[in-house]
Amino acid sequence: xxxxxxxxxxxxxxxxxxxxxxxxxxxxxxxxxxxxxxxxxxxxxxxxxxxxxxxxxxxxxxxxxxxxxxxxxxxxxxxxxxxxxxxxxxxxxxxxxxxxxxxxxxxxxxxxxxxxxxxxxxxxxxxxxxxxxxxxxxxxxxxxxxxxxxxxxxxxxxxxxxxxxxxxxxxxxxxxxxxxxxxxxxxxxxxxxxxxxxxxxxxxxxxxxxxxxxxxxxxxxxxxxxxxxxxxxxxxxxxxxxxxxxxxxxxxxxxxxxxxxxxxxxxxxxxxxxxxxxxxxxxxxxxxxxxxxxxxxxxxxxxxxxxxxxxxxxxxxxxxxxxxxxxxxxxxxxxxxxxxxxxxxxxxxxxxxxxxxxxxxxxxxxxxxxxxxxxxxxxxxxxxxxxxxxxxxxxxxxxxxxxxxxxxxxxxxxxxxxxxxxxxxxxxxxxxxxxxxxxxxxxxxxxxx
Amino acid sequence: xxxxxxxxxxxxxxxxxxxxxxxxxxxxxxxxxxxxxxxxxxxxxxxxxxxxxxxxxxxxxxxxxxxxxxxxxxxxxxxxxxxxxxxxxxxxxxxxxxxxxxxxxxxxxxxxxxxxxxxxx
Numbered sequence: 001x002x003x004x005x006x007x008x009x010x011x012x013x014x015x016x017x018x019x020x021x022x023x024x025x026x027x028x029x030x031x032x033x034x035x036x037x038x039x040x041x042x043x044x045x046x047x048x049x050x051x052x053x054x055x056x057x058x059x060x061x062x063x064x065x066x067x068x069x070x071x072x073x074x075x076x077x078x079x080x081x082x083x084x085x086x087x088x089x090x091x092x093x094x095x096x097x098x099x100x101x102x103x104x105x106x107x108x109x110x111x112x113x114x115x116x117x118x119x120x121x122x123x124x125x126x127x128x129x130x131x132x133x134x135x136x137x138x139x140x141x142x143x144x145x146x147x148x149x150x151x152x153x154x155x156x157x158x159x160x161x162x163x164x165x166x167x168x169x170x171x172x173x174x175x176x177x178x179x180x181x182x183x184x185x186x187x188x189x190x191x192x193x194x195x196x197x198x199x200x201x202x203x204x205x206x207x208x209x210x211x212x213x214x215x216x217x218x219x220x221x222x223x224x225x226x227x228x229x230x231x232x233x234x235x236x237x238x239x240x241x242x243x244x245x246x247x248x249x250x251x252x253x254x255x256x257x258x259x260x261x262x263x264x265x266x267x268x269x270x271x272x273x274x275x276x277x278x279x280x281x282x283x284x285x286x287x288x289x290x291x292x293x294x295x296x297x298x299x300x301x302x303x304x305x306x307x308x309x310x311x312x313x314x315x316x317x318x319x320x321x322x323x324x325x326x327x328x329x330x331x332x333x334x335x336x337x338x339x340x341x342x343x344x345x346x347x348x349x350x351x352x353x354x355x356x357x358x359x360x361x362x363x364x365x366x367x368x369x370x371x372x373x374x375x376x377x378x379x380x381x382x383x384x385x386x387x388x389x390x391x392x393x394x395x396x397x398x399x400x401x402x403x404x405x406x407x408x409x410x411x412x413x414x415x416x417x418x419x420x421x422x423x424x425x426x427x428x429x430x431x432x433x434x435x436x437x438x439x440x441x442x443x444x445x446x447x448x449x
Numbered sequence: 450x451x452x453x454x455x456x457x458x459x460x461x462x463x464x465x466x467x468x469x470x471x472x473x474x475x476x477x478x479x480x481x482x483x484x485x486x487x488x489x490x491x492x493x494x495x496x497x498x499x500x501x502x503x504x505x506x507x508x509x510x511x512x513x514x515x516x517x518x519x520x521x522x523x524x525x526x527x528x529x530x531x532x533x534x535x536x537x538x539x540x541x542x543x544x545x546x547x548x549x550x551x552x553x554x555x556x557x558x559x560x561x562x563x564x565x566x567x568x569x570x
Contacts, residue, residue: 090523399528419533427524427534434522436461443460 036064039377044125044133046115046311047141048072050080050445051348051362053103055139057447058370060105063377068108069133071115071125072142075100077445078171079438081359084205084395086174087167088212089182090434093175103445115142118315120341137373140312140329141347144201144357147305152266152275154302162269163189163299167209168201181213181299188222189298190229192274194264197233198305198326201349201357204392204404206230207237207247209301214254215397228254229295231262231276239355240410243394246423250396264302265292272297308350317344319352328352333408334385335372336365343376345369353388354408360391363444389413393433401429478548485551488558496563503554510549511542 043059045052048070059068082096104110113127118138126132146168148156159166160176163184167174184191191213195206207230214228230237230251237251237258238244251258262276273294282289306326312318313327317338320330329346330339333353338344347365349357356365365386372382388408395401403420405413414422420429443449463471489495518541519525529535 399522399524400530421531421533424531426530427528428537430524430528431518431522431537434524439461439463443457443463446460448460449457 036062037374037378038064039066041136041377042067042134043069043137043139043373044135045070045139045141046072046118046125047143047348047350048074048100048104048110049077049141049143049348050359050441051141051366052139053077053100053445054362054366054447055141055347055369056108057103057105057445058366059373060107061447062370062374066377070104070108070110071113071127071133072100072110073112073114073128075112077103079441080201081433081437081441083167083171083174084208084212085434086171087165087177087181087209088216088398089178090212090398093171095438096171096174105447115311118311118317120315120317120338120344123343136343137376138344139347139369139373140317140344140350142309142312142350144306144349145309147307148302150305151264151302153269154267154304158269163272163297164267164269164302165209165299166302166304168205168303177301181301182216184222184226184299185213185217186221187298188217188225190227190296191217191299191301192295192297193228193230193301194262194274195232195234195303196305197263198307199323199328199357200303200306202392203239203357204394206232206301206303208395210256211250211254211394211396212398213299213301214256228256229259229297230256231259231264231295233261233263233279235260240404240406240412242410242412242423243404243406246402247394250425259295262293262295267300267302272300274300306349312350317341317346323352334368334387335382336369336386337372345373353386355388355406356386356390358390358392359441359444360405361389363440363449364389366444391415393429393437395430395433396425399430400425400427401433402426403429403432481552481555484559485555488555488562492558492563494563496558499554499557499561502557503550506549506553507546510552511546513549514541514545517545 043066045056052070056068056070059066077098077100079096082091085091086093086096101110111127113129113131115125116128117126123135124132125135125138148154156169156173158164159169159173160179163180165177165180167177193206193210210228210230217226236244237247261279264274265277266275273296276293276295277290278293279288279290308318308327308329312329317329318327329350329352331337331346331351331353332339336345336347336351338346347369348362368384368386371384375382391405393401394404402423402425404422405415407413412422414420420426440449466474515538529538
């Protein structure tokens, strides 16, 4: 070969390049650390779910000497955003399960007992095993309860059999849901999807389940011999109008039949029939007329009404005039601080705010509560505000999703404007849900995102 | 996403692959790159013959990378929905192509170092 074939880098040039690369790679790794504040404050966090765990990790970084106690009897931590994937056979149930204790930092105390009574005047929390704790600050983050008993004729042991699914009930039930759903995707018939009339966690999940099961059925044995019927008590498919319209169009394209104003009341599994309370405006008087109707199914997805845990409702922390059947905590929607007891904060599903029962909301709520709590310890006012941000990677089929992000005002607030369009079905949004979301969630639990 | 800093990104990648595997992969990639730089400096020249083989391996690296990502994420080419998806797909392919080329070149250089003086390749 001749010399013209050769590219000759100088040794010094190569070394310089390598050094520049190393310096660039090291930049910005360490976030600026605020000075830790010395305090003897006793902080109790009820619930070691997404919110409680993330907040505990961040408070430990900010406070020096605080007594932080978490109350949660559940040994396992559930990555709930993964349940939709488990219920479509895309992930095993183990994908959503880890150990609560593994996420908690050194320096906090986990008491594996449930809060049984809160006295906001005496500032004490009693547990179901009879322990009593005094607090200076209380963060209530116990999540919510699924009221399965409210659906007559339904019980959790029916999930996975006779065409019944209920993915909200936890990792095992999500896996059983797929057992029932996969049979439907092979054999066909009528797939009946429901959602409750109450506030609920991740209002996108009922839609995701409908989209996923429809997509899988359209490519499996049931192809050409199935129908999806989507029912909801509300008058729209999603609380944000522009998203509701988009979903309505997609349902139209996919041939999903929509039934508004339908609330699931009971099921008759022997006859494979579900009973709904329907509400429709009388065309003459405009009055809302309620009646009952029956719908047949071969596969039924049940999402029960959702409420604040009993201990919250008994302790007088709930709104008196709003959500009276559900009992969400009365708090300021921007600071999440209790309106009557300033040393109490509500975090996550239990908070009585118009939007935001998702892990994405929790991610944005945690720094706000952290700010106001630390400020209160220092004797000043916090400045961070929560504006209702929540996000929903709305899966529209296996392999595609819409990255929908919005706030209290029903505005879309895309994280990547001009790059990832919120109302477009994209592969990149699916990749985020499938690959990056759990990673981001875990980083959040550790207080790092 | 509230803020996307380099630290957040590292944390996310650590969670995707697990802390151990992620840093092993980073170290492997860094090691291959360093060995590549080492053979370049050692040989004081880039062998066009080896570079040709490296270039020929690029399409395979690209396709393998795309198939790997699609397998890992239950998706396929039918899911490409918009321009950004095409960019992501090409990005994955380019990474696979460049990674494959560097690997092939480095392995060749290690197995068959230049036999004569530094003017030959």
